[in-house]
Amino acid sequence: MYLDGKIGIVTGAAGGLGFEIAKELTKNGATVIITSRKKSKLTKACNLINKNCLGFELDVSNRKSVMKFIGNVSKKFDSVDILINNAGFPFEKKIWFKKIHGISEMELMNILQVDLIGTFRVTKEILKLMMKKRKGVIINIASTPAISGHTYGSPYSIAKAGSITLTKHVALEYGQYNIRAFSVALGDIYTEAMRRSLSRSELLKARTENTMKRLGRPEEIAKSIVSIAGDNFSFSTGNTIIIDGGKIII
Ligand SMILES: NC(=O)c1ccc[n+]([C@@H]2O[C@H](COP(=O)([O-])OP(=O)(O)OC[C@H]3O[C@@H](n4cnc5c(N)ncnc54)[C@H](OP(=O)(O)O)[C@@H]3O)[C@@H](O)[C@H]2O)c1
Numbered sequence: 001m002y003l004d005g006k007i008g009i010v011t012g013a014a015g016g017l018g019f020e021i022a023k024e025l026t027k028n029g030a031t032v033i034i035t036s037r038k039k040s041k042l043t044k045a046c047n048l049i050n051k052n053c054l055g056f057e058l059d060v061s062n063r064k065s066v067m068k069f070i071g072n073v074s075k076k077f078d079s080v081d082i083l084i085n086n087a088g089f090p091f092e093k094k095i096w097f098k099k100i101h102g103i104s105e106m107e108l109m110n111i112l113q114v115d116l117i118g119t120f121r122v123t124k125e126i127l128k129l130m131m132k133k134r135k136g137v138i139i140n141i142a143s144t145p146a147i148s149g150h151t152y153g154s155p156y157s158i159a160k161a162g163s164i165t166l167t168k169h170v171a172l173e174y175g176q177y178n179i180r181a182f183s184v185a186l187g188d189i190y191t192e193a194m195r196r197s198l199s200r201s202e203l204l205k206a207r208t209e210n211t212m213k214r215l216g217r218p219e220e221i222a223k224s225i226v227s228i229a230g231d232n233f234s235f236s237t238g239n240t241i242i243i244d245g246g247k248i249i250i
Contacts, residue, residue: 021226
């Protein structure tokens with residue numbers, strides 16, 4: 001199979017898009033490590049994925065938690081082939097719909113701590129493992145407002161834009177170790193979080209904003225991401241791959 005023998009990590013994968021990505025990785029032959037801040041969610045999620053799944057607790061906003069996680073991974077595996085930084089600050093309408101002048105420093109920092117600094121923390125430690133084996137792929141889940149900007153929600157756009165820049169640095173600094181990196185800028189994907197958070201009219205509006213006039217399906221996004229994680233993209237690195245039904249085209 002496409003990813004036979006590979007070890008992959010997906011952060012924030014007890015539900016939503018992360019769960020679909022983890023499931024697709026195992027369908028393609030990989031062994032997957034999924035993470036959640038809540039231990040109780042992990043067993044259930046792993047049972048739904050398949051036997052090649054392990055769950056570890058991880059809060060990317062906390063350095064100690066990241067170090068404990070890395071210790072747990074290192075005890076089980078001597079290498080990691082794929083890291084998917086999917087963990088993202090929970091979608092909160094009251095922050096998302098704010099303009100810059102109404103955003104507190106705390107709101108900004110909370111989002112940066114997860115989507116940007118959390119991604120940096122995990123990437124930094126996993127790079128050390130990947131460098132030893134001189135191979136690896138790191139995929140950062142970003143979002144289209146990081147490229148185009150938006151009329152609100154700046155902390156999120158800024159955090160994801162930072163993760164896109166981090167991707168470029170990983171590609172340039174570690175290409176010599178055969179480590180590749182990609183950002184995936186997603187449009188509106190119909191995940192549990194989106195279903196929970198948006199009203200019917202907001203969902204309808206999101207549907208009309210791209211050229212395909214529909215929301216993305218988590219399973220199709222997972223397939224695209226798994227394709228990037230393997231050798232189909234072996235001579236590509238540092239790029240931002242936009243998966244958004246043609247909402248922004250560059
Ligand atoms: N859905 C979309 O339309 C869309 C569009 C563009 C980008 N994205 C990005 O895609 C990713 C997945 O989104 P989703 O829609 O599946 O939302 P989601 O269900 O809220 O997924 C985010 C995951 O991040 C984890 N998380 C939150 N805070 C964390 C922390 N401090 N440390 C570690 N993990 C943490 C959560 O897991 P636990 O609660 O189990 O810890 C959660 O499962 C996110 O990065 C999001 O920004 C989504």
